[in-house]
Amino acid sequence: MQEQHHRPDLAVQRVRHPLKFRLLQVKQVRALTPHLIRVTFTGDDLHDFVSASFDDHMKVFFPEPGADKPTLPQAGPDGPVFPEGKRPTARDFTPRRFDRDAGELDIEFAMHDAGPAATWAAQAKVGQYLGIGGPRGSLVIPTGFDWHLLIGDDTALPAIARRLEELPPGTRAAAVIEVADPSARIEFTTQAELHLVWCYRSEIDTQGGTRGAALLQAVRDTWLPENGEGYVWAAGEAATMRAVRQHLCGERGVHKTRIRAASYWKQGAVAVHETLDD
Template identity: 65%
Template sequence: MTTPTEATHSIRDLTVQRVRHPLKMRMLRVVRTRLVSPQLLRVTLHGADLADFVSASFDDHVKVFFPQGGADRPDLPEVGPNGPVFAEGQPRPPARDYTPRRYDPVARELDIEFVLHGDGPASTWAARAKPGQYLGIGGPRGSFVVPTAFDWHLLVGDETALPAIGRRLEELGTGTRALVVVEVPDAAAEIPLPSAANVEVHWLHRGDAPEGSLLEPALRKIALPHGEGYVWAAGESAAIKLVRQHLVTERGIAKTRIRASSYWKRGAAAVHETLED
């Protein structure tokens, strides 16, 4: 005999979907900033250009364009039939990929969180950000939509993954279990992660250890729940590759049930890519 719970589970749609969005460039203005932790700054952007903004997944990213050379605003590319088109003979504005942390369509506000690590155009700009300044935003060009109906969700990453992890936990409802493994510099970098789900958080303090080096060893000590699960992992490229390899080869998790991304790569700049094979 099939119980009501089993029947509900049998008809769940656990299909991961890719959704495309029209590419649009937006010029937005800073309205406020707030330190979420000593290392994480939330910047709230506002503008009429947000009227048709869409972000369908916690995994989304937008391209953020920064002013350069003392300019008030960044020079945004035009959108051509094959993507962004930059002005010939002009230097391209510095740009990095970031998670849309929160979008309010009524207030036309978009929150983006920046890790303050002391170098690079994004961190340098964020450390000095003030209301009235401008940023350019491109995208998202598409969304990788992971259903919330899985029995459990494993979310893994370093501090650069916290905006996406925080957004995902807010999306999960009651009756869902989430395991979170996050590596941060120290206890001061821990932040609240509210959720209606049953959440188990493992904070890892790396101290002087290399970024990402604690993630895979910590996962080896964690028992995964029964049922249908999905894994999302993001952070330093080499560290997340090790995480994915461990989950696939030693835990037997299907590659179709893992979304692993390199948010940055040690020794390289502006790296953001999905890790697949």
């Protein structure tokens, strides 16, 4: 797939937003599956919240042990200023749904064994406090591509679900998603013509350190249209995303300007976020 310059409507735009930190309160907690918890937040601070893209992320700040509210940084001229120079515990999450009129923001947490975010989500209760910073910027990927391919694991489900809701009627879209087992599947609301592929991690994959093998194979097996302008968005575990991007750009002719691949987490490391490029 060669980069086409005669379609300015397909230019990916970067948008900056003023840095703001907001204190939010839990309004509702709902387990969508045994593996995914949706928390609805509310708070006056949301009145000027902006999220321009499904690809956005916010820093989520958790209360330190024993505290009921998180310590939030101040927005300084050169970025965040941390109280007493100490960085509070924070992780990256996707603004899954924002409803300005209702003053509600949803975040969906993929459950896993350990870590402050997963631990917080597992105990989340109405009335508790959390902080968010950002989004500081958005990568706005036009919806007008001839086809869209969305790839990811549990951590990408909120972004993929939001993108599918936002795509206009009749858009050609495929989603290839790896989760633990069929109980982790969610329903998507979309007007796109969706080709959906779920694949499942096996215990052997996870124990043998080859997590992501099922997703990579499913991407290999996915047919890509030869004609038209397409865009690939992929997010998930770092090594898997690197392999997915290499396969698509190296073996399937996807132009590097037509793919956004990001590490949303990294096996054995905490709080990792990398955009993958050459």
